[in-house]
Amino acid sequence: MNESLLRELVPAVIGVLVRRGADFASAEDAVQEALIRALEAWPSDPPRDPKAWLVAAAWRKFLDAVRAESSRRGRELAVEVQPPAGPVPASDDTLRLFFLCANPSLPPAAAVALTLRAVGGLTTRQIADAYLVPEATMAQRISRAKKKIDGQRLDRPGDLGTVLRVLYLVFNEGYSGDVDLAAEAIRLTRQLFVLTDEPEVSGLLALMLLHHARRASRTGPGGRLIPLASQDRSLWDTGLITEGVAVLQAALARDRLGEYQAQAAIAALHADAPSTSDTDWVQIVEWYDELLAITDSPVVRLNRAVAVGEADGAQAGLRALVDLDPTLPRHTAVSAYLHERAGNLTQAAALYAEAARAATTVPERDHLTREAARVRQLL
Template sequence: MNESLLRELVPEVIGVLRRRGADFPSAEDAAQEALIRALETWPDDPPRDPKGWLVTVAWRRFVDGARAETSRRRREHVVEASPPAGPAPATDDTLWLYFLCAHPSLPRNAAAALTLRAVGGLTTRQIAAAYLVPEATMAQRISRAKRRLTGVPLDRPGDLGTVLRVLYLVFNEGYGGNVDLTAEAIRLTRQLAASTDEPEVAGLLALMLLHQARRASRTGPGGRLIPLGEQDRSLWDSGSIAEGVTILQAALARDRLGEYQAQAAIAALHADAPSADETDWVQIVEWYDELVRLTDSPVVRLNRAVAVGEADGARTGLAALADLDPALPRYTAVSAYLHERLGDVDRAAALYAEAARAATSVPERDHLTREAARVRSMR
């Protein structure tokens, strides 16, 4: 069974049901029922027309549900007036679903889950496993999101920025269970890039590819974190790097710079360096300056302080850091790194230990604890 094809057909099935009169929550539920049936039956009895099979099963599921509602007469009128189930025209509803699932009224985690289900074609169980939460918890999250979208008018274009933030959130969730969310985010972003001519979509796809290219080198045995400067660059995926750079260059040529293009440019400069010592930190600082102009994000300013410390010296980096709120995530770890670069090992060791105590994940805590021990041994 081609599970990838099956998942790609789900947005089309939802679109068909919508055009036949189903509201979005009902159409999405019916498509999911059809998807689960397909996963159960197709391995033994694959249909000749996969899309037609899914549409037929989903439409019957919708009809059954519509008849059970208290507004039975009105909905049965919709059912009776609609064309019979069967092969549907090849209309692409994916872009419409992106904007609906990433509606600004939804919390981002809920929007991400709904996007994975309606656009990605994943089951609730798969999404729950990927996010490492119980299936019932994920089902409630998706149900609440769909209820919030009930009756939402679709008479205006959706917010592309929200869609991109949701896709980036999915990518940054990483991977777990049976579904690799980073790979899924890349697949969905490819779909979006094929549907719209916006350079920021290409920028996000390039950024994902460039980050994904380093995946094999980011962790060691037991999930141990490996910092960028210590990664084995021979493990980097040169094909993904080349594709990401090509996509980025085409996007930048459009001269409509956005934050994802700028982030991708920084990632490309890291990918282009044969070694950590040969990294073009001066140009990276320039791209961070662009990102600050575009976003004025404290997190961007924090990362810029690291780049400034590499390009212009640790003292200058600490001066840039001094303008930021010490409560920022990673602030203490960055301060520790820059103090170590300055040669103040006692202060660096204390800061690494403080950062380890505040770490939000076990791999991060263990990494910072090792850094504190390493610096103490330099006394």
Template sequence: MNEELLRELVPAVIGILVRRGADFASAEDAVQEALIRALDAWRDDPPRDPKAWLISAAWRRFLDATRSESARRGREVAVDAEPPPGPASAVDDSLQLYFLCAHPSLTPSSAVALTLRAVGGLTTKQIAQAYLVPEATMAQRISRAKKTVSDVRFDAPGDVATVLRVLYLVFNEGYSGELDLAAEAIRLTRQLAAGFDHPEVAGLLALMLLHHARRAARTTPDGSLVPLAEQDRSLWDTRLIAEGVDILQAALARDQLGEYQAQAAIAALHADALAAEETDWVQIVEWYDELLALTDSPIVRLNRAVAVGEADGPRAGLKALSELDEKLPRHRAVAAYLHERDGDLVTAARLYREAAEKAPNLAEKEHLTRQAARLNQKLVSGDHG
């Protein structure tokens, strides 16, 4: 049984249970129980109608839980028989589930966990393993998240920008343990795009595909980072690039520019260059200007400084960088790169070393340490070329 196809049914099944009268938290629990049963029971004998099987199994689980709770409180069970499904749109229910799981009242980590479980159909154990936390800790996080949104109307209007931020958070976790979160984020964004015609949803999907296309070239076999300019572009997935560009062009044609479309346009320009020296840095700077007009983000300004350094020379890049707070993440790494481009190897080596000390992860720390060592070796040997 294809687990991914099975998990695609989860949002619609939760929606149907809610339409039948279950509260969101109970419906989500019941569907999770049914999903776990299905993964085992369907291995050798999958049903003809997987969705109907899941609905039936989850509804029975909900009824059992309701009866058990009612008996514990000495009350009669309010719901005794399975009602007809009634008119309910699986697409609409799935969309509302995205909005609910990314509700603004939730912390980003809680929204991510709830989205992966209720929309993605992942088990608590899988999510915990992906985020390297104990299963009990993740279970508490999900339980608190469900309690937080328990009073939110299931059909209340949602904020698509919040949903997209949550999906992008999932994507940026990349690959962890046995779970490919980047691929899972792409799957969920495809699912969202299929039921919600919005240019920024398309923009995010295009951005994910364009970034994911370069994945095989980003690291060496031993896990070392490979900078974009040094990547083997023959390893890039041209099929994903073509799909991402097509989706982006259709979104841009609607003339409703958003931050994800602008980021995807920058990624597309990188993907379009057959070699690093063919990159259209002037146009990339223009897209960063568009992105700044939308977000005014200091991180965008930092990335723009790199692009300016490539388009107009390292000193222009350093001038743009001088306007930014030195405490910004990766500020020293960018400064080191631009100083190296400008021929100041002593300053560049020192900044690479300082950047390594503040690196957010081991792979980046090792990469920056190697850059510092490389420049120091040049200085010792007298090779400043």
């Protein structure tokens, strides 16, 4: 049985239950229970219509739960009407479910968890393992999120920008536990790509594909961090790069530029170059300028300074750093790199060591420590 295909049915089944009168939280719980039953029953007795089977099983679970709520008899009578016979309606509520789970009223962590469970079809345990937290903690997070949006109709308009931010947060978690969150984010974004006609959805999908294509080259033995300039480009997935570039080109042709399209354009230029020295850094700086016009983000300015240092020389890159807050994450590491490129080795070594002390992950700390040692040997 293909569990990925099973998970793809989850949002549509939740939508059917909601349209039949179930509230979102109860529908989502019922579908999760139906999924567990499917995983037990389908290997030996696969259904001819998986979606219809899940709808029937989830609806029974929902009615059982309502009947058990003796204090809510009025609602029980309202939903006791038998569902119509025949095939499940073809209408798909997946897009609306994306909007509901990424509700702007939810904290980002709660929106991510709810999206992975209700739209992605992951179990609470899988999500907890992926985020390295106890299952009870994740269950509470999901429960609070469902209570927060309780009573909101599935047909309310949603904020696509919030949905995209939630999916990008999932993608950036990478891989842990038994769930590849980067691959899961790509799968969900592909669904959103099919459901919408928005260039920014295409831009996010292209960005994910282009970043994911370089995944195998980013780390070495023991999780050692490998920077872009040192990566083995023969390990890059050319199929994903080709797909990502095609998706991006179609989006850019719409002439409705957004931040994800601009980021994807930068990623495409990196993916297209046979080496760091052969990269079109001038064009990358131009794309960072486009991105700054959209976001005015300090992080974008920091990344732009690196590109300026490659395109116009290290001193130009250092000048681009002057007006940026030195407490910005990675500011010290970028300054160290540009000072090394400018020949200021003593200062570069000290800055690499300072950046290592401030690193928030072990691979980053170890990488910066090695860089500091390497530069000291050049003195």
